[in-house]
Amino acid sequence: MRLYSYWRSSAAYRVRIALNLKGLPFEYVAVDLARRDGTKHDAYADVNPQGLVPTLVDDGTAIGQSLAILEYLDERHPDPPLLPDDPLRRARARQLALVVAADLHPLGNLRVLRYLEREFVATEADKRDWHHHWLGLGLEAAERIADAQGPYALGASLTLADLCIVPQLYNARRYGFPLERYPRLRRIDAACATLPAFAGALPERQPDAPCAGE
Amino acid sequence: MRLYSYWRSSAAYRVRIALNLKGLPFEYVAVDLARRDGTKHDAYADVNPQGLVPTLVDDGTAIGQSLAILEYLDERHPDPPLLPDDPLRRARARQLALVVAADLHPLGNLRVLRYLEREFVATEADKRDWHHHWLGLGLEAAERIADAQGPYALGASLTLADLCIVPQLYNARRYGFPLERYPRLRRIDAACATLPAFAGALPERQPDAPCAGE
Structure with missing residues (x-):
């Protein structure tokens, strides 16, 4: 491959x-x-x-x-496996993955920031505000959907939701976005950080x- | 339900x-x-x-x-079924669905247009240009990925890719985006329009x- x-x-x-x-x-x-x-x-x-x-x-x-x-x-x-067996839990894992991959990440992509810069004369501060706005909405939703106990997003086992959350938190830190309000997501991140695959x-x-x- | x-x-x-x-x-x-x-x-x-x-x-x-x-x-x-049996064809159907659902549709969403209006003082023309820019990139990619023969996006059978393409073309027409350059997508749309479910x-x-x- x-x-x-x-x-x-x-x-x-x-x-x-x-x-x-x-x-x-x-x-x-x-x-x-x-x-x-x-x-x-x-x-x-x-x-x-x-x-x-x-x-x-x-x-x-x-x-x-x-x-x-x-x-x-x-x-x-x-x-x-990257998905649970139960259809409703599989749906929950996919929902959480898509909250990040469809409704958050594409808005902060390089090509979008370049468009804002070129067409709306966005400054560095404007682009940061834009990025932080969507990070705030997306991570708040992800925090509410993630399992309360953990350690992972759906509970005891890793799913593709975790594979979306960890890179998004890396991206959030890079853009100086504060993560204090997302204890479940930070717990997921910490649990995954101990795994060699991550x-x-x-x-x-x-x-x-x-x-x-x- | x-x-x-x-x-x-x-x-x-x-x-x-x-x-x-x-x-x-x-x-x-x-x-x-x-x-x-x-x-x-x-x-x-x-x-x-x-x-x-x-x-x-x-x-x-x-x-x-x-x-x-x-x-x-x-x-x-x-x-x-909404997906083919073969894993590589399933992947193609999901790729095509995500080109629309992850990288195109979220950028033209109401909440995004409202942000542009509020924070970048975007005019109606600015918002139209924004929307058309992402429609052009997304539909061009979808056109290249879609099956050449059809009638549907993956060929003879409907998949979830068709369920994403048809609403996106409806959205494109609503925003006055010309569809001449996408014959495969228009063919998919026409084939689906004959089905009562659509x-x-x-x-x-x-x-x-x-x-x-x-």
Whole structure:
């Protein structure tokens, strides 16, 4: 398997965790999103029509969209599972994943911040306010949906919800967003941080991350 | 089952189609999103922590996020299926659904347009440009991913990708976005329009739609 990734992408981070959890070896291919114009057609657009990361290539087929990749990996390599057995609990895990992946993360994406800068002459403070606004709404909803006992988002077992929450908290910290109001999410984050699959997926440990000295 | 819906919501529209396709009767509960401040806590926030529609209530449990609901309905009521059997084709259907549901639709949502208006003093033309920009990127990607032969997005059988594309095209027309460049998507739309499940889910046929005379 081959993973097209960018070290700082939250969406690629989710898939790196899943591949590690399931013990699947993969070739890491770096796509430099920060230097790319999201609208331009280049060779990568043949791999991913959106020009976004991640893309997983398996059996010669390229799959985009991180949640589609997580579901695919879980169907092909069910151990350990990323979803509970019970349909209502599976729905809850997917709901929580989508609160982050559909209604929060796309609004803070690089291409969106660039649009705000270009078309609305958004300052750094404007972009920060924008990002914090959606982080606040999204994380508040996620906090209310997450299991009260834990340690993970759905309770005793990891699910794809955790794989979305951990990268989103990493992103929130990077943008200086305070996390005091989200004790359940911080508990999930702390529990996941002890697992090698999560540690190995950290942005700064990826081959395309800048060296510590830079 | 009970569905919290708003006639004009693309996300609720997806779920209405699925319920109709599977022949599942449901109670329609209207949530007036246009009159609600998306951030305020009210009784509906106890049903859906994001304050968004749709929410499906089944067996006393409330599920938010349209794609989580579609997957749930498909697991509990597998006939007719909303996903192919083959894992790679399932992944393609989910990828296409997410191109619309995660990377396109949330950017054109009412709460986002309201933020642009409030914080960036966006005019009607600014909001239209914003909406059209993301429609262009999202629909172009969807067009490239959709099956060349059809009639549906994945080929001969309906999938949840079609349930996302049809409401998004309805939304695009409403905002005056030209669809000439997307022949595959228009073909999907035309094929679905002949099915009673899609016709019955149309926004203007919902109980909370304004009367034709208004």
